Amino acid sequence: xxxxxETVLYTEEQILARIRNMGEQxxxxxxxxxxxxxxxxKGAVMFMSDLVKRMTIPLEIDFxxxxxxxxxxxxxxxxxxxxxxxxxxxxxxxxxVEDIVDTGLTLAYLRxxxxxxxxxxxxxxxxxxxxxxxxxxIEPDYCGFTVPNAFIxxxxxxxxxxxxxxxxxxxxxxxxxxxxxxxxT
Ligand code: 5GP
Numbered sequence: 651x652x653x654x655x656e657t658v659l660y661t662e663e664q665i666l667a668r669i670r671n672m673g674e675q676x677x678x679x680x681x682x683x684x685x686x687x688x689x690x691x692k693g694a695v696m697f698m699s700d701l702v703k704r705m706t707i708p709l710e711i712d713f714x715x716x717x718x719x720x721x722x723x724x725x726x727x728x729x730x731x732x733x734x735x736x737x738x739x740x741x742x743x744x745x746x747v748e749d750i751v752d753t754g755l756t757l758a759y760l761r762x763x764x765x766x767x768x769x770x771x772x773x774x775x776x777x778x779x780x781x782x783x784x785x786x787x788i789e790p791d792y793c794g795f796t797v798p799n800a801f802i803x804x805x806x807x808x809x810x811x812x813x814x815x816x817x818x819x820x821x822x823x824x825x826x827x828x829x830x831x832x833x834x835t
Contacts, residue, residue, distance in 0.1 A: 651812075651813055651815075651816050652816070652818075654803075654813070654822060654823055654826045655803075655804075655816075655818075655820035655821065655822065655823065656800075656820065656821040656822065656823045656824075657820055657821050658818050658819070658820040659795075659797060659802060659819050659820050659821065660795060660805075660818065660819045660820075661817075661818050662805070662817035662818055665700075665777070665794070665805055665818075665819065666700060668794045668795065669697070669700045669701055669704060669777075669794065670704050672701060672704070672775065672792055672794060673701055673702075673703070673704020673705045673706075674704065675792065676701070676705055676745070676775065676792065677704075677705045677706050677707050680705070680707060680709070680743065680745070681707050682707075683743040684707075684708055684709065684710070684742075684743070685707075685709050685710075685742070685743045685744070685745050686709070686710045686711075686712060686737055686739060686742045686743070686744050686745070687701075687702060687709055687710070687711045687712070687744075687745045687747050688711075688712050688713070688714055688735065688739075688744055688745070688746050688747060688760075688764070689711065689712070689713045689714075689747045690713075690714060690715075690716060690746065690747065690748045690749070690756070690760070691713050691714065691715040691716075691733065692715070692806070692808070692814065693748075693749030693750070693806045693807050693808065693814070694747050694748050694749045694777075694806060695713075695806055695814075696805050696806040696814075697747060697748075697749055697777045697794075697805070697806060698711065698713075698747045701747060701775070710737060712735045712736055712737045713733065713735075714731060714733060714734060714735050714760070715731070715732040715733035716729050716730070716731055716732060716756055716759070716760060717729065717730055717732050718730075718755070718756070729755065729756055729759045731763075738767075739764055739767045739768070739769040740767060740768045740769070741768065741769075741770050742769055742770055743769070743770050743771045744764050744769040744770075744771065744772045744773070745773050745774075745775055746760060746761065746764070746772065746773070746774045746775065747775050748774060748775070748776045748777075748790070749776070749777055749778065749806050749807055750776060750777065750778040750779070750780065750797075750802070750807060751774075751776045751778070751779045751780065751781075751784075751788070751789075751790055751793075752780050752783045752784075753783055753784060753785040753786070754784050754785060754786045754787070754788040755785060755786060757774055757776075757788050757790075758786045758788045761774070761788070773791040773792070774788075774789075774790040774791050774792070775790060775791065775792040775793075776790035776792070776793050776794065777793075777794040777795065777805075777806075778793075778794060778795050778796075778797050778802065778807075778819075779793045779794075779795070779796050779797065780796075780797055780798070780799060781796060782798070782799045783799055800821045801821065801822050801827075801833040802819055802820065802821055802822070803816060803819070803820065803822045804816035804817070804818050804819040804820055805817065805818070805819045807819065809822055809826065809827060809833060810827075
């Protein structure tokens with residue numbers, strides 16, 4: 651799998667060191683608030699699992715799966731919930747845990763859903779941020795790394811469901827997806 655990478659951006663060690671910092675910061679900010687961490691499937695699974703281990707306060711986790719209706723409707727921000735939360739967010743301090751913010755459409759939608767369900771607060775923790783691709787004004791409240799406008803894989807991030815189990819994160823070589831569906835970047 652490593653041979654399919656153009657370049658490695660962050661090693662597993664670098665990612666875990668950054669997540670450790672984020673966990674300490676979030677521990678301080680959410681102390682006494684019993685937050686509900688909402689992971690966006692599937693990409694955020696690894697980030698979620700490493701992040702919560704670095705948070706030393708009582709909390710709960712839940713997961714949501716979201717899908718866009720396809721590229722043509724992406725710009726409208728129309729997405730649908732494939733798997734909803736198990737927990738009620740009414741009155742809860744919710745932290746959305748996302749792998750990467752790209753256009754921002756998914757997170758804008760999800761944040762609105764959680765606000766409408768009467769969450770006490772809704773904030774966003776994203777491991778990666780691609781600010782150069784944004785279509786709606788939304789910023790993660792907590793961000794691990796800012797990345798260039800390239801298609802990245804590894805540490806939960808996939809291309810056609812592959813590479814999620816790569817421990818490092820890197821830019822995928824163009825020849826891997828040439829001739830098939832081009833990644834959205
Ligand atoms: P947005 O709604 O912000 O455009 O989309 C966010 C989702 O697009 C992410 O959760 C992720 O699944 C996917 N995505 C965006 N950029 C990348 C990327 O560089 N690599 C991978 N593997 N997925 C990406």
